[in-house]
Amino acid sequence: MDAGQPEFGKIVVFGTGLIGGSFALGLKAAGAVEEVVGFGRTPSTLRVAQELGVIDRAGINPAHEIGDADIVLVATPVAQMPEIFARIAPYLGPNTIVTDGGSTKGDVVAAARAAFRGHIGKFVPAHPIAGAENSGPSAARHDLYQGKKVVVTPLDENNDERLDRVKRAWALCGADIYELTPEMHDRVFAAVSHLPHLLSFALVHDLAVRDDAELFFTFAASGFRDFTRIAASHPEMWRDICLANRQALLGELDSYRAQLDDLRDALDKADGERLEDVFGIARQARREWAGS
Numbered sequence: 001m002d003a004g005q006p007e008f009g010k011i012v013v014f015g016t017g018l019i020g021g022s023f024a025l026g027l028k029a030a031g032a033v034e035e036v037v038g039f040g041r042t043p044s045t046l047r048v049a050q051e052l053g054v055i056d057r058a059g060i061n062p063a064h065e066i067g068d069a070d071i072v073l074v075a076t077p078v079a080q081m082p083e084i085f086a087r088i089a090p091y092l093g094p095n096t097i098v099t100d101g102g103s104t105k106g107d108v109v110a111a112a113r114a115a116f117r118g119h120i121g122k123f124v125p126a127h128p129i130a131g132a133e134n135s136g137p138s139a140a141r142h143d144l145y146q147g148k149k150v151v152v153t154p155l156d157e158n159n160d161e162r163l164d165r166v167k168r169a170w171a172l173c174g175a176d177i178y179e180l181t182p183e184m185h186d187r188v189f190a191a192v193s194h195l196p197h198l199l200s201f202a203l204v205h206d207l208a209v210r211d212d213a214e215l216f217f218t219f220a221a222s223g224f225r226d227f228t229r230i231a232a233s234h235p236e237m238w239r240d241i242c243l244a245n246r247q248a249l250l251g252e253l254d255s256y257r258a259q260l261d262d263l264r265d266a267l268d269k270a271d272g273e274r275l276e277d278v279f280g281i282a283r284q285a286r287r288e289w290a291g292s
């Protein structure tokens with residue numbers, strides 16, 4: 001690398017929303033990329049992404065953009081990824097590395113294997129543990145990943161050089177890098193991310209469909225606000241995540257239902273001691289986790 005020359009030449013981003021857009025802005029803020037080319041589902045999103053400086057230009061034909069790209073980041077809802085992988089697979093260049101920002105890994109890795117076949121080593125799966133309930137290019141921020149974790153789930157076929165390049169790109173965005181297997185990743189995130197989102201959607205839905213929903217929302221306070229912030233998240237994205245990780249999520253849901261049944265039983269029996277035991281253990285764990 002010449003002195004003063006960005007570490008990355010061309011980055012191609014499929015899905016220039018919160019996650020893809022923030023990756024592009026983070027690399028740009030670090031002076032680490034020469035050019036960002038965006039592919040999207042709708043021209044208006046790409047126009048906004050370009051107006052906001054998230055991308056330098058919109059790509060038209062993957063055949064002309066993939067071969068000389070250093071990194072291709074796929075940051076669409078996970079159910080869109082199989083088709084995108086298949087579309088770009090014929091054009092991977094010798095130095096092209098493909099990565100993703102999807103919230104699930106088992107399904108994404110399976111789709112990548114099906115599309116990239118003998119070139120699967122060029123695909124390095126990743127998941128930034130940073131985000132928000134907002135979406136689209138206008139939600140993208142250059143500092144979204146500062147001090148946040150990115151989990152990379154390396155494949156046996158990934159060589160060190162490609163793995164290091166993907167880790168380096170996320171590190172330039174300010175992230176701390178962790179490694180998990182795809183299987184462990186999906187187990188962990190079913191419990192700490194996918195289940196909480198499902199529960200939050202369920203609670204708000206339960207109230208929203210009542211005839212007198214307004215009465216309840218009028219008096220809901222900050223506890224309700226905290227518990228339900230994530231119910232404002234993107235429905236398509238969360239549909240895809242829940243379906244993609246449904247086996248692990250079903251397991252976590254069953255475990256949570258057993259916990260609820262236990263609490264229901266305690267309530268039914270007016271067993272205050274049991275309630276206080278459960279609340280006490282949860283309170284201590286929550287305080288230790290949050291550092292307060």
Ligand SMILES: NC(=O)C1=CN([C@@H]2O[C@H](COP(=O)(O)OP(=O)(O)OC[C@H]3O[C@@H](n4cnc5c(N)ncnc54)[C@H](O)[C@@H]3O)[C@@H](O)[C@H]2O)C=CC1
Binds near residue numbers: 042102
């Ligand atoms: N929102 C969050 O907090 C986080 C999301 N993720 C993952 O990142 C990915 C993207 O999520 P966000 O950026 O939040 O969503 P977003 O809705 O902000 O951005 C996704 C973009 O992909 C575009 N898109 C959809 N289908 C496409 C296709 N077939 N081809 C090209 N573009 C397409 C959409 O138009 C949109 O602009 C998802 O897989 C999600 O699971 C990962 C970590 C955090």
Ligand SMILES: O=C(O)C(=O)Cc1ccc(O)cc1
Binds near residue numbers: 132193
């Ligand atoms: O908004 C929040 O608090 C989140 O939990 C963001 C988030 C959503 C999806 C992910 O895969 C990772 C992080």
